[in-house]
Amino acid sequence: MPQTIQAHRLRNFLRDFAQLIDREHEEAAILSSGAGLLKELIATDDWLDEQFAKPHPDRYQQYLLYADPRDRFSVVSFVWGPNQFTPIHDHTVWGLIGVLRGAERSQHYTWHEDGELVAGDVTHLGQGDVEAVSPRLGDIHQVFNLLPDRASISIHVYGANIGAVRRSIFAGDGTRRDFISGYSNACLPNIWDLSKE
Numbered sequence: 001m002p003q004t005i006q007a008h009r010l011r012n013f014l015r016d017f018a019q020l021i022d023r024e025h026e027e028a029a030i031l032s033s034g035a036g037l038l039k040e041l042i043a044t045d046d047w048l049d050e051q052f053a054k055p056h057p058d059r060y061q062q063y064l065l066y067a068d069p070r071d072r073f074s075v076v077s078f079v080w081g082p083n084q085f086t087p088i089h090d091h092t093v094w095g096l097i098g099v100l101r102g103a104e105r106s107q108h109y110t111w112h113e114d115g116e117l118v119a120g121d122v123t124h125l126g127q128g129d130v131e132a133v134s135p136r137l138g139d140i141h142q143v144f145n146l147l148p149d150r151a152s153i154s155i156h157v158y159g160a161n162i163g164a165v166r167r168s169i170f171a172g173d174g175t176r177r178d179f180i181s182g183y184s185n186a187c188l189p190n191i192w193d194l195s196k197e
Helices: 006-024 027-042
Strands: 060-065 074-080 093-103 103-111 117-126 131-135 139-147 152-158 165-170 176-179
Touching: 006 060, 006 074, 027 093, 027 131, 027 152, 074 139, 093 103, 093 117, 093 139, 093 165, 103 152
Parallel strands: none
Antiparallel strands: 060 074, 074 152, 093 131, 093 152, 103 117, 103 139, 165 176
16 A cells, blocks of 8 residues: 655645744754754654665665755655765754664764874664754764665754755775765756866
């Protein structure tokens, strides 16, 4: 029997988050109140359309669910196949990560005073858990799907159109490479990556 899509849950979340952005301008307040809104959204798993929940056999997927017309925030579903993981990366903007299905591990990194990139705390997130990232709180991590036999899905909210933001991927030695992620469900090539013109 096909899943019933309760789209009003996402619509209500987007409305409430836009109202939050309208009234709050401090990152700490946005993350605090926004975490509550995201927790409410991911508490029930009946609203994400299957087209935004499909894993890929070779790599994780980043599906755009919503981009604010003024680039104030975006909402993305990340879908991790079994044992898939990201490179070490940053965000450059605030973000909230909430697990809708499955479980994830986030390995955090910090810069040592001698310029070395050092592994720090590890966070395990299960269904319903929310974590915040930002340059102020700690912005570099690597994320792993903890499930060896099925997909995990997390909903991410960022303080920009994250698919258009120039960010960095890091090698284990701290070597930096710039990238602009785009989205897995984009109908066009990544139009924001001007380096390819």
